[in-house]
Amino acid sequence: MNYFQLPLEQWTNTFVDGWLIPVTSGLFDQISEWIAAFIDGVTNLLIMTPPEIIAILLVLLAWKTAGKGVALFTLIGCFYLGSVALWPESMQTLAIVLVSTMISVIFGVPIGILSAMNSVVDKIVKPILDFMQTLPIFVYLIPAILLFGLGGVPAVIATFVFAAPPAVRMTNLGIKQVPEEVVEASRAFGSTPKQLLFKVQLPLAIPTIMAGINQTIMLALSMAVVASMIGAPGLGDTVLTGISTVNVGLGLTGGLGIVVIAIILDRITQGLGKKL
Amino acid sequence: MKKIEVNKLTKVFGSHPKQGLKLLNDGKQKDEILADTGMTVGVNQASFSVEPGEIFVIMGLSGSGKSTLIRLVNRLIESTDGEVLIDGEDITKMDKQNLIETRRKKLGMVFQKFGLLPHRNVLQNVAYGLELQNVSKQEREERAEQTLKDVGLQGYEESMPSQLSGGMQQRVGLARALTNDPDILLMDEAFSALDPIIRTEMQDELLKLQHRLNKTVLFITHDLDEALKLGDRIAIMKDGRIVQIGTAEQILENPANDYVSQFVKDVDRSKILEASHVMKKPKVLTTDKDGPNMAIRKMEEVGASSIFVVDRDDKFQGLLTIDDAIRSHNEHIPLTEMLREDVYTTAPDTPLDDLIGIAADAKYPIAVVENGVLCGIISRVSILSGLVLGKEKENEEATS
Numbered sequence: 213m214n215y216f217q218l219p220l221e222q223w224t225n226t227f228v229d230g231w232l233i234p235v236t237s238g239l240f241d242q243i244s245e246w247i248a249a250f251i252d253g254v255t256n257l258l259i260m261t262p263p264e265i266i267a268i269l270l271v272l273l274a275w276k277t278a279g280k281g282v283a284l285f286t287l288i289g290c291f292y293l294g295s296v297a298l299w300p301e302s303m304q305t306l307a308i309v310l311v312s313t314m315i316s317v318i319f320g321v322p323i324g325i326l327s328a329m330n331s332v333v334d335k336i337v338k339p340i341l342d343f344m345q346t347l348p349i350f351v352y353l354i355p356a357i358l359l360f361g362l363g364g365v366p367a368v369i370a371t372f373v374f375a376a377p378p379a380v381r382m383t384n385l386g387i388k389q390v391p392e393e394v395v396e397a398s399r400a401f402g403s404t405p406k407q408l409l410f411k412v413q414l415p416l417a418i419p420t421i422m423a424g425i426n427q428t429i430m431l432a433l434s435m436a437v438v439a440s441m442i443g444a445p446g447l448g449d450t451v452l453t454g455i456s457t458v459n460v461g462l463g464l465t466g467g468l469g470i471v472v473i474a475i476i477l478d479r480i481t482q483g484l485g486k487k488l
Numbered sequence: 489m490k491k492i493e494v495n496k497l498t499k500v501f502g503s504h505p506k507q508g509l510k511l512l513n514d515g516k517q518k519d520e521i522l523a524d525t526g527m528t529v530g531v532n533q534a535s536f537s538v539e540p541g542e543i544f545v546i547m548g549l550s551g552s553g554k555s556t557l558i559r560l561v562n563r564l565i566e567s568t569d570g571e572v573l574i575d576g577e578d579i580t581k582m583d584k585q586n587l588i589e590t591r592r593k594k595l596g597m598v599f600q601k602f603g604l605l606p607h608r609n610v611l612q613n614v615a616y617g618l619e620l621q622n623v624s625k626q627e628r629e630e631r632a633e634q635t636l637k638d639v640g641l642q643g644y645e646e647s648m649p650s651q652l653s654g655g656m657q658q659r660v661g662l663a664r665a666l667t668n669d670p671d672i673l674l675m676d677e678a679f680s681a682l683d684p685i686i687r688t689e690m691q692d693e694l695l696k697l698q699h700r701l702n703k704t705v706l707f708i709t710h711d712l713d714e715a716l717k718l719g720d721r722i723a724i725m726k727d728g729r730i731v732q733i734g735t736a737e738q739i740l741e742n743p744a745n746d747y748v749s750q751f752v753k754d755v756d757r758s759k760i761l762e763a764s765h766v767m768k769k770p771k772v773l774t775t776d777k778d779g780p781n782m783a784i785r786k787m788e789e790v791g792a793s794s795i796f797v798v799d800r801d802d803k804f805q806g807l808l809t810i811d812d813a814i815r816s817h818n819e820h821i822p823l824t825e826m827l828r829e830d831v832y833t834t835a836p837d838t839p840l841d842d843l844i845g846i847a848a849d850a851k852y853p854i855a856v857v858e859n860g861v862l863c864g865i866i867s868r869v870s871i872l873s874g875l876v877l878g879k880e881k882e883n884e885e886a887t888s
Contacts, residue, residue: 394603397604397664400564401591402589402593415607
């Protein structure tokens with residue numbers, strides 16, 4: 213079947229080595245610095261704050277958004293993370309998840325809005341999202357390392373690529389789901405497109421957008437171990453160490469930590485989505 | 489000046505509307521164009537005008553293009569050809585800013601499925617139009633409360649739309665449209681989603697409001713009874729065309745074509761016909777000049793056992809039965825003391841529908857009285873024949 217003898221491999225390498233890295237490395241260095249500063253800020257904040265205070269805040273937040281049961285689970289979960297001596301690792305993972313989620317939301321929600329309103333944008337965005345979600349992670353881990361080096365930054369970028377699509381898709385869906393009659397009514401009373409968006413479409417789309425953000429967080433957490441392969445600190449690193457030293461106990465301890473954080477974040481964001 | 493003037497308004501849905509328009513101008517029919525090009529003709533060269541203070545009803549079955557037409561009037565849908573003059577200004581050619589201003593100041597709209605904002609309470613919904621115009625919170629809420637009072641929803645300010653019944657939700661929709669104080673109300677099947685009883689109630693409410701506020705109303709419906717009840721004039725649409733425009737009576741009596749006559753065939757006449765349409769000029773007795781002898785003779789003449797009595801100015805006095813007339817004659821009691829006042833009276837514009845029950849109970853004919861003056865009487869027979877024959881026949885009989 214090799215009719216065309218497509219040298220995609222050579223092309224890509226020539227493109228990456230000959231253009232992408234020399235020409236854009238300045239730009240990527242800059243982006244890299246910003247993201248690194250962002251991650252460091254959040255990580256430091258989470259690690260410097262006494263675990264007890266963070267635990268109390270998490271329990272209160274869980275109580276307010278999701279009720280007593282989840283609050284109790286959060287309390288037990290925090291005790292677990294402390295008791296297996298994985299608190300700092302948990303905070304590092306949480307920081308990377310929070311930063312990737314924030315970047316996903318900052319880019320994802322506006323792109324979702326644009327694609328809901330403009331079918332041309334929608335047609336361009338959709339295949340890109342499919343690409344982002346289905347391209348094997350390791351394929352873009354390599355250029356991510358080339359462009360951003362090892363550590364938290366490429367981890368955040370890789371996590372963003374994998375976790376942002378639900379935020380875009382669900383925002384798009386949320387806006388399109390707003391009943392036609394309501395949109396018509398708003399227009400009939402003389403709303404500008406901006407008023408329509410902020411007074412009608414976004415408020416009504418919020419539960420769906422929150423469901424998208426919830427998915428983004430879950431996907432970001434599921435990337436924790438992969439992120440650690442390119443040098444991100446945290447619970448993923450613990451699991452990796454467990455794997456490489458055939459230490460089943462360590463692997464399970466770290467893995468359970470990820471599950472605990474996942475459940476807490478999931479219930480809180482779900483509760484938040486229902487409240488709004 | 490006309491409030492709304494629509495000239496040769498056309499809407500073709502599809503990929504090449506201009507081509508569709510050309511086919512229409514070449515005399516092609518709606519279904520031919522659909523078969524040849526896949527394009528749908530929504531509205532086909534519709535022309536009509538609405539006077540200030542008029543309720544103009546556009547009536548047609550689903551797919552007739554009436555909902556498209558009303559959306560062309562405030563340009564929720566862009567037209568393909570033709571013009572829509574609102575106070576003489578063509579809305580189809582306005583720039584964005586003017587269009588938004590016109591919608592804000594001149595056009596209120598009420599929707600079939602209400603179109604309320606589900607995340608806002610009743611007050612915020614009603615104040616929404618003013619909020620879009622950046623009216624201060626205090627002022628817009630004051631005005632919103634006033635219109636809520638007008639539509640009878642006082643006390644529901646804090647309720648969410650989902651907590652209200654359909655009828656109440658539509659009152660909110662109506663209040664929202666009225667709060668901007670527009671000259672024109674566009675009502676798209678506004679009452680079609682409501683239960684029959686609530687619908688009648690809302691129709692009456694609309695007529696009352698219209699009487700007081702004197703808005704120009706463009707009302708869309710698929711219900712002919714509703715059209716006949718509300719419309720000062722009615723336009724009937726079919727396949728995107730307006731096939732007839734006229735008053736309820738004109739349409740009932742002179743349907744423009746088979747389609748319209750098919751429509752009006754099943755109309756419940758009791759709802760359109762009013763007391764004045766079926767009443768007859770009665771033989772009366774005048775208190776000042778006629779005595780008992782005259783009364784008995786007049787009753788004999790018409791073969792009735794009772795007669796209505798008026799004074800010199802035709803003011804209604806009461807009813808005299810033959811027995812009372814004879815007693816008056818024998819015992820020399822003045823006629824005025826023998827009059828019965830317990831007869832049913834009604835106004836000339838009462839729908840026949842309301843009189844059927846009364847007529848069934850009443851021993852004597854119903855007196856039609858306007859400002860104290862007896863203008864006619866209605867017997868059980870005249871109601872029934874009115875229902876069966878329509879009002880033209882009745883008029884002939886009454887005048888002959």
